[in-house]
Amino acid sequence: MSKVNRGRGLLIVLFLAPSLLIFAIYRIIPILWNLILSFQRWKLIGIPKFVGFSNYQSLIQDPVFWESFKNTLYYFFGGTPIAIGVALVLSLLVNKPLKGRNIYRALIFLPYPITPVAIAIIWKWLYDEKVGLINFILKSLGITREGIGFLSSFTWALPAVIFTTVWQSLGYYVILLLAGLQTIPEELYEAAEIDGASGMRKLQWITLPLLKPSLFLCFIVGIINSFTTFDVIYVMTNGGPGNATEILVTYIYKKAFTFNEIGPAAAMTVILFLFLLLITMVSNKISGGEAGGVHYYE
């Protein structure tokens, strides 16, 4: 039916142009330009000089780079599995025909869309050594005598920041898993009940296997989020104490926009990008192209 005539061709081009222009300017050109910058020495003034792989070499010798890489991995492995585990339990609970389950769902989801900068400020204060609510509770319960300076401690700073992101993203995983649970046909459970299967059995043989794609999606979202978080860390600790909470994105920002060392920052961005690309490709392979798909709640 749709014969591509000239008027129609023009319409297609004109309708696609605005969004494509934006993607070209803010995605395609930056990725390519960033690659070029990673091979140059440039401090934002003067003319960039090609220096081969020396930016990458300097990164390999930079202990802070390795620490932020390690912290990024820690950030993911320390937070995401716990968050998904807790979310799984909660999603099973709010999927039951309980009274008020819509209220529970809403409350658990509530922190997710809230401005991360605001979340960071709230938690910075909850963790405060002198006036923070958490230290108050710990002291009243007799767990500690002195307040703990969570965000200024080398031991506690990273777990504390991770806990904040878990708190914020929990509801997101709950709703994502809930959407998965609701696609499981009721008849499967009925059949299992006729066969006399217990609740545990049903969870093990029906729910979990059929929930795999949703769990997988949570996992992917978790990886991408932990590799691209910036706001919460920047506001809560700015990478400190020392470099205890420095992650790749905050270090890239510092290198580029505080020290104007564009070359190493660009090289680090290339590494981050390749790492993310690898993860998405591997996960797409494992899941058979399911990851990153659009899921609807309704």
Next chain:
Amino acid sequence: MNRKLLFRLIDHTILITVSVLITIPLYWVLKTSLTGENLFNYPPSLIPKDPHIYYFVDVYYWIPFLRFFFNSVFVSLIVVIANLFFNSMAAFALRYSFPGKKLLILFYLSMMMIPFQTTIIPAFLITKYMGLLNSYLGLSFPLASTIINIFVFKAAFDSIPGSLFDAAVMDGMKEHAILFKIYLPLAKPAIATNIILTFVWSWNNFIWPLIIISNKEMQTLPLGLSTFLSYFENTSGQMYAFVIMVIAPIILVFFMNQRRFISGIISGAIKG
């Protein structure tokens, strides 16, 4: 039967505990913004004593709050409107068949995998060379069209029967008018998803304004909030009043239409 009741009790206990743990930080901030009390008085009281709005008034006078608020609203408005137009137009173009369409969709999908954080250095340079640092256009440009929302529109348009399109053409309607007069009115849920997602992304955006805004007058609310934190470290009542003022619009939109809000946010799993 008694066993069932016990189980239900356990379920509710867990859910209530979690709900309280999740909401208490937000409640605490609201309370402090109204009283300031639990910063100095221990043990803190659970219910606000003598609430007042002076901290909110302070915020209004201490910083150009109205200016920041206007900046945030204006940028979000540009972003939301641009997305509605650009995304629906792209999705409408995708309902035709044309050479290279498959490749284009593949191109969109692969661009979705590029997180904004991996583009910040050149994006900053490009914005600088376009002369858009410290400007509303510079703030809103990178978010002016989002791929996930193109697909949200595409899914909605795909469910509209083609016969409707043909009938409109037969009646002599211009094809571009069909988008605005027939398709968009039939795609209200997709419009809602677009508005919610892009509003939240734009309102919460921090790293981009942090990079391209150096003029205090042009700060958006999250940027103003983080600057406030570094200037007024020990003024907590005002600080939390400011926090409440920044997050209130999001929470308001959330409670206005919870279902649509949650499903909208979920569909934007990965920002893109």
